[in-house]
Every structure is written in structure tokens, then in C-alpha cells.
Amino acid sequence: MSATFWESVADGNRGLTAVLFTVWVYLWLSQRQTKSAGSPKLESGKSLPTEFLAEEKVSLLTAKESSSGPRRIKGELRKAEGPKSAVQLGPQQRVQVLVFFSSLTGSTERTAKQFTAALEASLLGQTSESDQVFLRPQLLDLTQIDYDEFFISPPKSTEANQPVDYFYLILLPSYNIDTINDNLLEHMKETHNDFRIDKASLAGLLGYSVFGLGDQEGWPTEEEGFCFQAKEVDKWMAKLTGRKRAYPLGMGDSTRDSKERLAEWTEGVTEVVRQIAKTGCLGDGVPGSGDAVESDDEYVSGEDDDGEVVVDEPLQPKKTKKSTRDIDDVEDLGRIMKTSRADANDATGRAPIAIDFTTYSRTSKKPPQTVKEMVPKSSPTYAALTKQGYSIVGSHSGVKICRWTKSALRGRGSCYKFSFYGINSHQCMETTPSLSCSNKCVFCWRHGTNPVGTTWRWVVDPPDLIFDGVKAGHYQKIKMMRGVPGVRAERFAEAMRIRHCALSLVGEPIFYPHINEFLAMLHGERISSFLVCNAQHPEQLAALKAVTQLYVSIDASNRESLRRIDRPLHRDFWERFLRCLDILRERRFRQRTVFRLTLVKGFNVEDEVEGYADLVERGLPCFVEIKGVTYCGTSSSGGKEGGLSMANVPFYAEVTAFVEALDRTLRERGLGYGIAAEHAHSCCVLLASERFRVGGRWHTRIDYDRFFELLEERGPDGEWTPEEYMGEATPEWATWGNGGFDPRDERVDRKGRKIEA
Ligand SMILES: Cc1cc2nc3c(=O)[nH]c(=O)nc-3n(C[C@H](O)[C@H](O)[C@H](O)COP(=O)(O)O)c2cc1C
Ligand code: SF4
Structure with a gap:
């Protein structure tokens, strides 16, 4: 009661x-x-704009409110409206860059002063180009300012009709003793967690970026505390600004490389600030524009490298209108090509080049009946591919950054090609000049929508259009990684120079009639070429000029198994396949040749070791890569007839057991192979010819500079041997038995959680 x-x-x-x-x-x-x-106007405080405040004790404008009541500070976090809407600068809007620093022993202060002066020269020098006006960048000592004035909400202009937008740059040394940095961090945490204040109360900023200084002699790695406070500040700023990280966190060792690292970061940051001035936003798709996920699992996707992709939803083909235009005579080809490519050419001004039917079959006498685009913009394939993150270039080429490129940018490991061949994943472009191919492999996620054919029957885009387009598409996608948490400024800067090209995305690159010209363009810019073909086009393979590494996919060891798994369109698929192996055999003293085996349980693993050994004996490739198929889906990717499930994905132990059995068989036959390297992370093992073992050590890596020298000296048809551009010894960590994970990086699982070694 x-x-x-x-x-x-x-x-x-x-x-x-x-x-x-x-x-x-x-x-x-x-x-x-x-x-x-x-x-x-603001009630108190000084105006920032024009004087240079570096040496002053800065007491600045503030958003002081009445102290008699609770204060609600509103941020402007915008939810996924698209990048352009992130921040809109009006004409003659003024942009104020604020450079914050802290310093105990003076080095960051000196650096920050020089940096600000350089930034000022650079920004003020180009103000006239844009509608925006840059105010002189201001340097602010974190020991001298009131955090409430800058780290709760952005400062406000004192002149109502002269609005100012702010951009923050923070240069911060790390100290594992109590310093002002701890106060700043504490303030940021409190602001974020204060229920009276919007969680993203600094969302009104144009953007921010942080550069950390530390000392790797005392704190060698990030795990051991290198630049740990800059990382923390970067993280809290992401929360407070609603993910407006405009450029990745930079880090430099003040005793070694800080100048170099800072120069890279400065270049990137300056470009971003300029871009903001021109466009009013952080850039296409930059997560910092307000639509990203500040979490570690943002890039979990159902894809693996090299186009061996399987996704959860099988893509349904839609009926497309059939073209009714027939070709009456050869001259009509030009007319039809012109009309069918009109929209694609508008942008580039480049016309499609003469069609070149690549079938070499003697029986095919009739030209195809219509010439259309392989992947028109209006097609379901186009929609499906772009939805999956592909950029379609012209009408039959595609580019996409693979998950390893993203992973390497974030210091979370590179693909097996770094471990085996020294390919930097963050400098690797994955592309194909032909989205079409002549198989319908059970493990191809595009089954059902991808264009297939035994002959090239589409409009042909010129190689320079493709080359320029795929590079632009790749760089655009790299730039979109700028605001992603964990992206390393150093790698980001390196990534803006493509050094490798994996021609293996999807489709069949040698199907493209001008593949040799395309390769010459890559090599002309010293971009290495790893070309993977499906062993169905022997004539094109025979006509192929030098590539850095030449692959054929070996998806099965015998005719029946290959028919079941690749579902080839060519009736003479097995003969074509064997002819390709013979071509590789001839090439083995001129090029690095590779067999790539993709193991699919229930399809091509059981009882096939002897059969694979026969194929190796026939083609004698320099290397054999063996990889378990990847599957990240919930339903069949191949439809009723050939769908895969998790049951088809071999465990790494099953892959290694297979490799050991194959290795044994090859040894018994005296073929001179051995297990050289592994990348357990991607379920991949490398068998190599003894030709690549020198002084008892495997040398699977490539001397790329030497490759280009040979190419330049002797031309793409020139004679040289793969041994001539053999690189240094395979690093110990990559050799068989050692796992193959790059020790510079941090292992994380698919949710971004750290995996202990
Ligand atoms: C007492 C002390 C503690 C430090 N702790 C760290 C640390 O935890 N992590 C790190 O990367 N660097 C650390 N450093 C290195 C400084 O961050 C580095 O020398 C920096 O450049 C100093 O900048 P300043 O001269 O502007 O203070 C420490 C240095 C000192 C003297
Ligand atoms: S080689 Fe390039 S495209 Fe292929 S997985 Fe590695 S980084 Fe990605």
C-alpha cells in the first residue's frame, strides 16, 4: 500500500x-x-580572417551562448544525399584553413610554421581561378586556444554578410606522457558524448585532415604506439565532423622520413582544398562528403581478386530489344557503327575503329548480321556491372578496384601477387578490354547477363579510348578511398601512380582485337601486365606480344570436367585448350608463363591430380598458381545447372593437400617443380619451376625495371628469357610454410577485427 x-x-x-x-x-x-x-554577429571574440596569427597568443571568436540554460550545438551531418550536396559554397564565399599544432620540444611548431607558409603561398596563388576566396591560413597553437571555440562547433564569421567556411588541418606529435594532446582528446570525447550537443557538431566544417609526427626508434610500429595520438585525433575528428576526413591521416618519423611524408600529405591536402574551392564539395563519392560508414566493415564485399567473383544474388537477365538492322554490304558496317556508338563517342570525340572479327575459324564465312555495342548503357548488364562498382569504359571494357587494392591502402594486407611477385596491390589496376568471353563458367557470378560469343561481333573501341578511360576510372575510384578510415597517406599518394595492370577482371582480354596496342600503351607508361586468358583463343594467344606474365586458366584436368565447369561455347573447346597449352610451352623460354588452377570442390579437385600433372607436363609453365574458389553468397551463382554453394569452397588444408599431391606427382615424373610460396590469407599456393630456384632459394619475384629495359631494348617481339628479369629472392615470410602475410601490415578479419598472428 x-x-x-x-x-x-x-x-x-x-x-x-x-x-x-x-x-x-x-x-x-x-x-x-x-x-x-x-x-x-557573434557576441564576443576577435575576427580571424586576415592577420597572420602564428606568433600571437590567439584568443579567437567563439560561439559563446548564454550560460543560463542548456546549449544545443547543432551539426549539419547530412545523410547519404550524394557527394555534391555535402557542402555548397556560394559565390565569393570565403574559405579559411586553420592549421592546429601542438609541440613539446619545438619540432612540430617549426614544421607547422613552414607548412602554413607554403600552404598560404599555394592557396593564395590560385584564388583568382575560382569563385571562392581563400583567407590566409591561420596557425593555431593548441596550448593557446580555447577548445570550446573550435572543437564544439566551427567558428563563425564576425561579418554576417561575409560567411566563412572552415577547413581544419591538425599537425600533432604523439607523447606517451601527459601533454596538451590528452586535453584535446578528452575534450573531443566529451563533446561527442555530450547529450546536449549533436554527435557531429563539427559537421559544418568543409573537411579536415591530420598529420602525425612520432619517433620510430622508440615506437617502431603503430601497435607499439607510433603516432598513436594523431590516429586518435583523426578518429575523433571523423566522428565530430560526420566523417569529413578530406585526406588520409599522414604519419612521419621526425628522425627519418617526416619531411618526405609531410610533402606527400601537403600535396594531397592542397589539392583537396583547391577542389573544394572549385566544386564546393569533397569530391565524387568521397565518404567524407557525408555518406560513408565510419566502421571497419564498410568494404566487406562478395568479391575476391581477379574477377573470381561470386555474389549472393544471381543476376537475372532481362529481355532486351533485338536489333533488326541487318547489314547489306560491308559499307553499311561504318554507318551502323556510327549510329550505335554515337553517345559513347560524343564525350571523347574519338570514333570507333574498324571492326576486326577475331574468329580465325575457317568455317565462319558470313559476317555477323548486326554490329552493336557489347554493353550498351541501357542494358541490364551495364546496370548490373555499375551497381557492383565497375566503371564501364566505352562499350566493352571495364575497370574496378579490387578488395586487395583497398586493403593495401589501409595497411591490411596485399594480395598474393605481392607475396609471390612483388606487386603492390595499391598500385595495381584491374581491368579488362573485353567484358565478353566464350565460356559460361559455373563460378562466374555474371553468368546469365554477361555477353558471350565465339566471335567478336560488337563495335570495337580504339585502344587509346580504353586506356585513358580505365586509368581515369581507376584513379577516380582510388580518390574515393580518400576519406575512408585507416587509409594511409603514404600509400594513397603512391596509389596515384598505377604500376601494375591485372588484365583479368572478367571476360576475356585477348578477345579484344587490339589487345597488343593496348599492352603497348600500358608498357609505354611502365605499367606491368599480368594477362589471364581462358585458353579458348589459340590464334589470339599466338599473336599476343610480350607481357610481363602470361596466364592461362586451367579450370579442369580433362575434357568432361572442363565441359562441366567452364561450359564453353566452342564445340572444339578441348582442342583449343590443348593448343593454348602448346603455345605456352613454346613461350616458356621467352615469357613468364603461369597455369592458374581454381579449385572447386565437387567439380575439379577429386581424383584429378594425375590429369593436372599431365597438363603441366604438356605446357611446362614457369609457375602453377593453385587457388581455392571464393564464394561469399547465400544462393547459387550459376543457376540451376551449375550453381555453387559454400560446400564447393575448399578449406585451405584441402588446397594444400592437393598441392602436396600435385607436387609429389610432378617430382615422381622428374619435371623439376617445387612448392615455392603461399598466401594462406587468400587460399593460394605457388608451385614454381626449378629454373626459378637460385642457390637453394626461390626467386619468384619480378625485376620490373629490367622487364621494361628489355622491352625497350628489344621490342615486344624481341627475344629474352624470363630468367633475365627474375627478381630478388622470395621473402622468407612468403615462402611455403610461412603463411605469406606481408609483415608490414595488420591482419584483420572481414569485419575489420584484428587477427592475432
Ligand atoms: C617523452 C616522450 C614521449 C614520446 N612518446 C611517443 C609516442 O608514444 N609515440 C611516438 O610516435 N612518438 C613519441 N615521441 C616522439 C615525439 O612524438 C617526436 O619526437 C615528435 O617529433 C616531437 O615533436 P615536438 O618536438 O613538436 O614535441 C615521444 C617523445 C618524447 C620525448
Ligand atoms: S593483382 Fe591487382 S587486381 Fe589482382 S588481386 Fe592483386 S591487387 Fe587486385
């Missing part, structure tokens, strides 16, 4: 308190509105 009484009193009290609180808030808000309507 008494309990009920006291409960009702308490309830009554709660109700009364709520009413009083509401009345009080209402009064407070009305008072505030009246005040601000009459006074658009």
Missing part, C-alpha cells in the same frame, strides 16, 4: 518536473531567438 503511495508521488513529481522543464526550455529558446534575430 505505502509502496503504491510513494510510487504515485514519485510519478507525480516526475510529471511536474517534465512540465517545468518544458516551460523552461521554451522560455530559454524564445529568449535566444530574440537575441540572435537582433544580433546576427
